[in-house]
Amino acid sequence: MAYPLPRTVLIVDDDPHIRHVLGFAFGKAGVASVEAADGEAALIAVARSAPDLVVLDINMPRMDGLEVCRRLRADGNAVPILFLSSRDDEIDRVLGIELGADDYVVKPFSPREVVARAGAILRRSAAPAVQAAEIGVTHGLLRLDTAGWQAFWAGAEVVLTVTEFSLLAALAAAPQRILSRDVLIDRLHGPGFAVTDRTIDSHIRNVRRKFAECGARDVIETRAGIGYRLGPCGRE
Incomplete structure (x- = not known):
């Protein structure tokens, strides 16, 4: 290593x-x-x-x-x-x-x-969590600064852990795609790690809770039985 x-x-x-x-x-x-x-x-x-x-x-x-x-x-x-x-x-x-x-x-x-x-x-x-997002991502009211590991909602910083930020960056790199829990586990930990679906769900809840405190209710969408994708983030 x-x-x-x-x-x-x-x-x-x-x-x-x-x-x-x-x-x-x-x-x-x-x-x-x-x-x-x-x-x-x-x-x-x-x-x-x-x-x-x-x-x-x-x-x-x-x-x-x-x-x-x-x-x-x-x-x-x-x-x-x-x-x-x-x-x-x-x-x-x-x-x-x-x-x-x-x-x-x-x-x-x-x-x-x-x-x-x-x-x-x-x-x-x-290093930046997602190569496609090396210079940052803006999606609606959401902005990710991958160089500085900072997330913002409507200009206000939302403090995330490394894993929470990486999870959100993975979703933001493919905003139209639904990512399964297994895909997210591989993106965060690499293949072969024994991580439960419930752990991913806990990280998702944390991200949602932190953004909800800033008024964001649609940062991550759940597709039942499939996985998660980035929400509209305040976009009409």
Whole structure:
């Protein structure tokens, strides 16, 4: 795995062995890492180190990973988050995604899987998500600046996570096409990643909710049994 710029990952877990194993795995992949042992330390580390991605355990003392994610998103921090969970529970997974996480891995996990999933997120944030949209996209009241990873509705910025932005950019690159969940998973993660349809649906809900707060009700359309496509975005 190689990146055009040095990348830093913050590893947050109360288990020092997990932090060490993941730090070693990321180091072998050419990614620098910093560590935090609990949620409070994680918030401090994000402010100090400005990592490119946070690998965040859910179950931790003092402040759990869900609360860390809530606080980061409430502050407008869109740093990509990869959750680690010890509970193989779909509700927990979807809750994490709805809070603004980009992906999740369930313990026990392979360090190589964590690095691979983190790598997919880092690659999306290192380059424009869709080649056809390299100079940006304007569709109705929606505007995407793929160079700056910014989304706007009627001139107002809508803060999205890396995955949310990539998902919207994929739809905007083919505004007349309906993209199935499987196609969207391949666009976001690459082939072979075990990502459920429900996770894609959670990301879609997040995008819709964020745009609805700016008055947008038609940014993404659902075609039942088929998939999603870009909505009219305020166009008559």
